[in-house]
Amino acid sequence: MGFLADAPLHGYELRRRVAALTGHVRPIADGTLYPTIKRMERAGLLRRDVQAGQMAAPRHVLTLSPAGQAELLRQLRAPDELFITDENRWFTLLAFLRHLDDPAAQGAVLRRRLTFLTQPASFFWDGDRPLRANDFPDDPFRRGLFRIATATSRTEIAWLREMLTSLAR
């Protein structure tokens, strides 16, 4: 829906755009995409205009309907918790948060993410004791994992704080 809100597209191109989000979003399989398009069309979330001729096969240009736009905004404004806590989902949310044309609502979403990120957390535990990188002297891989996660987290927290200040202005 985000990509369609950017511009009307045909299915194949949509699939390519999602695939380009490599590393953060899994590519969508054919068998997932086309049935989903049908479902969304039936639900009135998008319109399909067949554009015969020009290319190999007739393209079905998909346009987000007003109902689809509303649904996108609803999901951007009040995303499920998974969209805040899961890397992949948060990534897609961020990619299209611009469409939520309301600084206060955007700020509220960013604040939810900031709250989540600043919660004390650890990936591994020994009973109730959170384990840190130093607790894995024999596992350079987990130490690396901590290093990468910390760097990401720090960068994101700094960015979120900046954004929240500039959105408040």
Next chain:
Amino acid sequence: MGFLADAPLHGYELRRRVAALTGHVRPIADGTLYPTIKRMERAGLLRRDVQAGQMAAPRHVLTLSPAGQAELLRQLRAPDELFITDENRWFTLLAFLRHLDDPAAQGAVLRRRLTFLTQPASFFWDGDRPLRANDFPDDPFRRGLFRIATATSRTEIAWLREMLTSLAR
């Protein structure tokens, strides 16, 4: 399988440990975990020892069988492409790569990831032209997304290079 290779656990604890990987791995639902355990038990990948009495409900302590260990090693040694390219999967792979007790094989896996990360790539395209952060003057969210992704990527590439040098020694 990785957590069970660390130590035998009961299902509930397993679920908690996966849930602790917050932000990188989605929590597993009850309805997913227990049928999966059954399937793996039937497949001979793990053994179940019922430990009655001590706690509220009898715990089923799960132990990875030799076949399960072999399967884990197989998957660590030759992971599907998704485990290299998808953040979530790569994260879990890294968390248990120590179990693959062979520096050469570990190095090969890290090299696959490094190759993937150093490929020129972009999340968004205008036709064939890759779009960079500067191409989104009106979208601070996508600029942030680039900033975070770049920081993560840089940190990880640096770590991978270090690891590969130290593994080669």
Next chain:
DNA sequence: AAGAGATACCTCGAACACGAGGTATGGGTC
């Protein structure tokens, strides 16, 4: 002129995941 490969859509069965529901017991509180 043939064939490979990209474009573009589609279907179907099998596998998988989830949420809602259920059972049962131990520990703590009011």
Next chain:
DNA sequence: GACCCATACCTCGTGTTCGAGGTATCTCTT
């Protein structure tokens, strides 16, 4: 003594996702 919560396991229906297969056309190479 009643109640709630955490622990610990389980099932089932519904919905999702995938992969393998299929169709057809256009373009580029050999």
